[in-house]
Amino acid sequence: MPWDRNQMAARAAQELEDGMYVNLGIGIPTLVANYVGDKDITLQSENGMLGMGPFPFEGEEDADLINAGKQTITELSRTSYFDSATSFAMIRGGKIAAAVLGAMEVDEEGDLANWMIPGVLVKGMGGAMDLVAGVGRVIVVMDHTNKHGKSKLLKKCTLPLTGKKVVNRIITNLGVLDVVEGGLKIIEIAEGVTEDEIRAATEANIVN
Amino acid sequence: MKKVYANATEALDGVISDGMMIAAGGFGLCGIPELLLEAIKDSGAQNLTFASNNAGVDDFGIGILLQTKQVKKMISSYVGENAEFMRQYLSGELELEFNPQGTLAERMRAGGAGIPGFYTKTGVGTVIAEGKEHKDFNGETYILEEGIFADLAIVKAWKADDTGNLIFRKTARNFNVPAATCGKICIAEVEEIVPRGSLDPDAIHLPGIYVHRIIQGEHEKRIEQRTTRKKEEA
Numbered sequence: 001m002p003w004d005r006n007q008m009a010a011r012a013a014q015e016l017e018d019g020m021y022v023n024l025g026i027g028i029p030t031l032v033a034n035y036v037g038d039k040d041i042t043l044q045s046e047n048g049m050l051g052m053g054p055f056p057f058e059g060e061e062d063a064d065l066i067n068a069g070k071q072t073i074t075e076l077s078r079t080s081y082f083d084s085a086t087s088f089a090m091i092r093g094g095k096i097a098a099a100v101l102g103a104m105e106v107d108e109e110g111d112l113a114n115w116m117i118p119g120v121l122v123k124g125m126g127g128a129m130d131l132v133a134g135v136g137r138v139i140v141v142m143d144h145t146n147k148h149g150k151s152k153l154l155k156k157c158t159l160p161l162t163g164k165k166v167v168n169r170i171i172t173n174l175g176v177l178d179v180v181e182g183g184l185k186i187i188e189i190a191e192g193v194t195e196d197e198i199r200a201a202t203e204a205n206i207v208n
Numbered sequence: 209m210k211k212v213y214a215n216a217t218e219a220l221d222g223v224i225s226d227g228m229m230i231a232a233g234g235f236g237l238c239g240i241p242e243l244l245l246e247a248i249k250d251s252g253a254q255n256l257t258f259a260s261n262n263a264g265v266d267d268f269g270i271g272i273l274l275q276t277k278q279v280k281k282m283i284s285s286y287v288g289e290n291a292e293f294m295r296q297y298l299s300g301e302l303e304l305e306f307n308p309q310g311t312l313a314e315r316m317r318a319g320g321a322g323i324p325g326f327y328t329k330t331g332v333g334t335v336i337a338e339g340k341e342h343k344d345f346n347g348e349t350y351i352l353e354e355g356i357f358a359d360l361a362i363v364k365a366w367k368a369d370d371t372g373n374l375i376f377r378k379t380a381r382n383f384n385v386p387a388a389t390c391g392k393i394c395i396a397e398v399e400e401i402v403p404r405g406s407l408d409p410d411a412i413h414l415p416g417i418y419v420h421r422i423i424q425g426e427h428e429k430r431i432e433q434r435t436t437r438k439k440e441e442a
């Protein structure tokens with residue numbers, strides 16, 4: 001059985017180490033916060049906060065306290081607030097250890113496309129280009145194939161890029177792959193999935 | 209010099225004009241200068257360019273100025289929450305310059321600090337880098353981005369004293385600080401103007417030197433995505 005959203009998020013949480021400052025993107029990456037366990041992880045929200053807490057209890061929402069997805073959240077005892085220039089100074093300056101992001105396409109060189117489909121989706125890149133250019137490690141979490149069954153792990157991205165040679169690791173519903181010299185390397189296969197199935201669902205070159 | 213004005217319309221008097229470039233604070237609908245945006249709508253100023261991370265929603269924030277077609281151009285990182293924006297952009301009525309969020313923040317900060325340009329890795333190898341100067345430092349490629357020098361900055365803070373010292377609240381600080389600094393004139397709207405001496409000088413987020421006019425008013429502070437969790441049964 002391929003991993004479901006929560007299993008993918010749980011697998012991504014294993015990538016995070018004690019003491020890390022981490023930025024989680026919207027969608028499945030947000031779920032990663034549910035699986036960090038006892039690890040001492042500080043979540044950054046790029047609209048100006050370190051130490052992001054869970055959603056507030058009903059009736060305790062604060063319009064002045066939101067995450068980068070514009071959702072109401074809460075603060076923790078470790079929380080600090082700052083302005084957007086400071087927030088991206090710490091991102092660009094390499095202080096954030098890792099970002100976990102969703103993607104539309106990743107290719108065998110580590111190029112990432114996750115912000116635009118020309119003529120269809122023109123919402124903007126938000127902070128994604130800054131994150132992939134600045135953080136220590138970029139972990140992509142996404143389905144292995146799109147809804148038409150086509151591979152999202154390509155030889156070459158077809159959509160406008162978010163960043164060039166920026167992805168380090170890809171966690172999909174089928175397994176875990178690293179971007180290495182010459183292509184992608186299979187690191188782990190989801191239980192019940194075969195290596196042949198991963199290879200068949202991957203357009204990118206797989207190296208041994 | 210007196211900085212406190214009675215309301216947003218008076219604070220804009222003699223400042224707002226057609227064709228201006230305006231830097232606005234806020235992220236989503238959080239910490240936006242909602243009273244000043246309403247007053248800019250009422251002023252009827254046309255052909256405005258806004259440097260603002262987002263464009264509001266259809267009926268709140270910068271969205272209200274899109275409805276009245278007062279905006280010529282947006283410089284933003286994300287505009288996905290606004291259907292009217294999409295319609296005007298796709299029909300060619302509205303110019304749009306996408307900036308990565310951190311690049312936009314730094315362009316404002318740089319402009320406010322008298323820095324006309326800076327090099328950044330953000331966007332290298334993407335459409336953002338097209339037409340921009342590339343330069344290598346220590347074996348890595350960077351692109352040149354320019355500082356933003358706005359005619360007017362409009363921001364929202366939590367508290368001010370009458371000298372313009374500002375304190376923001378939680379994540380409502382966001383773009384308000386860099387936006388405020390990059391305007392030739394900055395107008396701040398706040399929830400409360402407090403007497404001089406009642407703000408801790410060590411806790412000021414933005415010194416009054418950047419703030420020329422201040423108004424106090426009631427804010428709607430609309431929530432864009434209300435997300436909650438249930439209290440667990442004891």
